[in-house]
Amino acid sequence: MLHVSRLTRAGLAAALVLGVGAALPSLAAEPAVYSDDSGFIELPAPLASTSDYAFDFLTCPEAPPNQGVDAWVYALPEEVALGGAPVTVTGTDAAGTTDITAFVYDDDCTYDRVVSSDAALTFPLEDDDRYIAVTTAVGMGTALLLEVGAAPTGEPSPTTSPTSSPSAPPGGGGGGEVMTRGDYSGGVNDPFYPEASTGPVGEIGPGGQWGMRVIRAEQAWQQPQATGAGIRVAVLDSGLDVTHEDFQCPGKIARLDSTAYPRFADVTDTDGHGTHVAGIVGACTGNGTGVVGTAPDATILPIQALSPDDATADRLAEAIRAAVDSGAHVINMSLGFSAAGVPGTGSAVALLGGFADDIDPAIEYAVAQGVVVVAAAGNESFPVCGYPALADDVVCVGSTDRRDLNAWYGNFPVTPTGIALMAPGGSGQVFCDVQSENVLSTYSTQAENGCAYPAEGYAGLDGTSMASPHVAGVAALVYDRLGGQRSAAAAAAVKQALVDGAVDLYTPGYDPMSGEGRVDALGAVQAVTAVTPTATPTPSPTGSTSAATDLALIAPGTGSTTDSLPVAARLSQGDERVSGAPVEFALAGPGGSSSTAGTTDADGVTTAELPLDLAPGSYTLTATYAGDSGRQGSSAEQAVVVVRDATATTLAVEGKGGNRTLSVTLVDADDTPTGLAGRSVVLFADGREIGTVTTGADGSARFAPTGRDRGAKAYEARFAGDDSYEGSTATA
Structure with missing residues (x-):
């Protein structure tokens, strides 16, 4: 059993019992498009599974040699391993339905997540899910049934983060009343806010808030x-x-x-x-x-x-x-x-x-x-x-x-x-x-x-x-x-x-x-720039018969200063997609601006890459369709945070004694690392600063310690970072 407590120190004694076994509401029932009843687990694995371990570290994508001892690994067919498809796994032994735990792996054998239940297990597949290793904590001789339902037929969402949801309360109720904005420029008159006594200038005194x-x-x-x-x-x-x-x-x-x-x-x-x-x-x-x-x-x-x-x-x-x-x-x-x-x-x-x-x-x-x-x-x-x-x-x-x-x-x-x-x-x-x-x-x-x-x-x-x-x-x-x-x-x-x-x-x-x-x-x-909410549709002239359009904007919420930001927009007119329409993308904020454009395809979608050669900070991304003689214009916007690009520093010690040399490499931490030239890296020996090197065109530099620094037990290289790149360190 678990306990939940309010996190005041005095309140720790007033713990309430909290059960772990409650399952999520089941997914909507869908006819199974794939089922497999071949799975069988001989022994429970309450802490760790040897079969799952062998699959994860040794045999994936092939089944482990001890398949079925304390786990059963399913390899889903590609045609059913689709994002959003509901999966149900039921385990039954002589005592009845047992609890199920599933370890989910991507199609490249990368471990992704664990899902579990105290009875039959139901969860949705995510994009790239392919392998499921099933265990049970209590069942002896457990027969398994895996069923996969049809994936949703609606338009798939991009792999970037969702872009919007209602700012007013959706249909869950709760009332729509909100507070009006107060004016606190003249201070506040709440009697318990001021401190009860004062100390030295600049010190926060006790009492009050x-x-x-x-x-x-x-x-x-x-x-x-x-x-x-x-x-x-x-x-x-x-x-x-x-x-x-x-x-x-x-x-x-x-x-x-x-x-x-x-x-x-x-x-x-x-x-x-x-x-x-x-x-x-x-x-x-x-x-x-x-x-x-x-x-x-x-x-x-x-x-x-x-x-x-x-x-x-x-x-x-x-x-x-x-x-x-x-x-x-x-x-x-x-x-x-x-x-x-x-x-x-x-x-x-x-x-x-x-x-x-x-x-x-x-x-x-x-x-x-x-x-x-x-x-x-x-x-x-x-x-x-x-x-x-x-x-x-x-x-x-x-x-x-x-x-x-x-x-x-x-x-x-x-x-x-x-x-x-x-x-x-x-x-x-x-x-x-x-x-x-x-x-x-x-x-x-x-x-x-x-x-x-x-x-x-x-x-x-x-x-x-x-x-x-x-x-x-x-x-x-x-x-x-x-x-x-x-x-x-x-x-x-x-x-x-x-x-x-x-x-x-x-x-x-x-x-x-x-x-x-x-x-x-x-x-x-x-740290952010105030954004005043604005209506996004561009109104048509009085008496115009042009059709209204809707522009949906999809983009990540963050991007790195030296990279580009993938953006996408979809233009609709009612239930129909609009093709061949020009869409402009603009990113603007205190650190500058960037823009690009695209044209919608047959599905009403256009994609583009916005360069992010901008200072870190908060920006507003806007997509705009200007309209034409038959359609009204529309636009959409979202917040984007530009952050410094990550870096990786490596340090190697070569040679001994008087021939000892430190070799430093500084790269950005992208999927394809690139050497960073002209950056200062500070070197330390046993915690003492011993010098600074500047990286060359390939991001590397060398340094020869002198005196007692040649015999140091530990070396460290520190890149402090700059306007475009985060700092990083390495030891050797």
């Missing part, structure tokens, strides 16, 4: 279009006190449609944790009451993912999907998992695929729809993010105190694929009389509040639970700044802005103690 001052939230609100207006932040937690005085401003709270989501109809917060987190995200601000919120004009969508009576993995997964389908731009999860109540073990469960059937796919769905998912790192002092902060593409948030030092209790912000940041979470004081060192926010009046501070309905808490909503609130500010149109590209731009605007705490750039740094609201909103 020191976290807001550390991240420069109020300065961020002074920037154009950076208050969170029109942005919806889903708080997946213990609920929300909707009667609280600091959530009564018009448009502050949105609710799920109780008919569509009866499981989440009640948001009563008898714990207090969810109300505290929601207040950090976006309590009413400038209302002369209580506290301020990081995103003062954002709308809060409370979802009781942590219910005392229902706290299963499938509940959290459903909550994530409900948030996405109800228009959330940002999701905050100040919660964590553990196995059998052992703190911090959720990370290990996640890395072993324990959430591959429920929470992981829900997070993937959210990310694909343009939602920024933020989660607390955990409070076990572990050297890695807990789960779900560890999941792919999630922003993992660790905790700092008001001095910008790591909180002693917080997990390190280390995650394999997501973004890791720090934010104010409190110093870890557990006594009521020192709450000024913790994070002050709203607290549910429906919950017992033994340490009300500085008044009833408010409290100072500490934990990565408090750090995470600071980042979620800043994400809302940046999403507002980018125009609020939800898309995967816009979400990528938001996350990049969080990184670009962060304050380095320790080693410059990323380090495992502080991740990418401590979030800074002003820095994040200044």
Whole structure:
């Protein structure tokens, strides 16, 4: 069994049981176009499979010599191995239907992912999926049946990231009311915001909302279009006190449609944790009451993912999907998992695929729809993010105190694929009389509040639970700044802005103690250019009978400075595709502009490559069809973040003693590496700087150590990076 807890230190004791075995809703039933009942597994493999290991490392694409001992490997025929095709694998032994785990490999034998279930397993194929190694953790003598359904017949999506989804809440309900933009240029009058005492000039004092001052939230609100207006932040937690005085401003709270989501109809917060987190995200601000919120004009969508009576993995997964389908731009999860109540073990469960059937796919769905998912790192002092902060593409948030030092209790912000940041979470004081060192926010009046501070309905808490909503609130500010149109590209731009605007705490750039740094609201909103939402169709002249057109734009959300950006557009007139039409592509931003053009083919599609010889930063990509005598013009746009190109440095030691020479090579990290000429690489011997070399035309350089440096035990080459290329290091 797994346990889920709210990530305040004091709340760890109030764990709720969470079952792992809940499966995803089954895919729509489709007649099988391929079936194979030849599979048979003799023995269970609860931890690792020797048959799968042999296939992965030795025999792929051929079946392993021990096929069927503790795994059965299927090679799908090419004609059925199509993206989107539903696969069902059923395993049956003498005791009945058993649990199934499948390891999926691409057609080039590259391991891709693991999916599992406590019964029959159903999942969609992705492009390039070809081999499936099936195991069971409990079954003895398990007979297998694999069935593949037909792939969707609609037009396939490009392999680049999805480009858009509704900015207004889709048909999941939740209401369409949003807050109007406030004016905070004259400061705010919320009584608990100022610090209680002052220290030396420039030092953040205790008391009040020191976290807001550390991240420069109020300065961020002074920037154009950076208050969170029109942005919806889903708080997946213990609920929300909707009667609280600091959530009564018009448009502050949105609710799920109780008919569509009866499981989440009640948001009563008898714990207090969810109300505290929601207040950090976006309590009413400038209302002369209580506290301020990081995103003062954002709308809060409370979802009781942590219910005392229902706290299963499938509940959290459903909550994530409900948030996405109800228009959330940002999701905050100040919660964590553990196995059998052992703190911090959720990370290990996640890395072993324990959430591959429920929470992981829900997070993937959210990310694909343009939602920024933020989660607390955990409070076990572990050297890695807990789960779900560890999941792919999630922003993992660790905790700092008001001095910008790591909180002693917080997990390190280390995650394999997501973004890791720090934010104010409190110093870890557990006594009521020192709450000024913790994070002050709203607290549910429906919950017992033994340490009300500085008044009833408010409290100072500490934990990565408090750090995470600071980042979620800043994400809302940046999403507002980018125009609020939800898309995967816009979400990528938001996350990049969080990184670009962060304050380095320790080693410059990323380090495992502080991740990418401590979030800074002003820095994040200044990292992007404000985008004012505009209607995309070009209106026809009065009285015109020309037909309306629709232009869809598809492009990656990021690109490297020295590469090109693949772009595509599709032009439609009603249900028909328009061929032979000219389409112009333009990329513009503070670092310059780039443009190209193409002509639509018989399917109404045109593709092109946009050169990215531009400075890193946030840009707007626009595709435009000007129209003609019979058709109206149309256009589409999306955000694109240009980043520095990655590099790779190699270092070799040749010869011994007086003949010792260091050979350095610096290349870009593209699929076909190219040497980088004229770059300075600094050399070190046993940690001492011993010289600098400049790379030649092929990206290489040589250096001869002298004196004691000839006998060094370790050498290092460091390229610091420049405007176009990221830094890299090598040791020998």
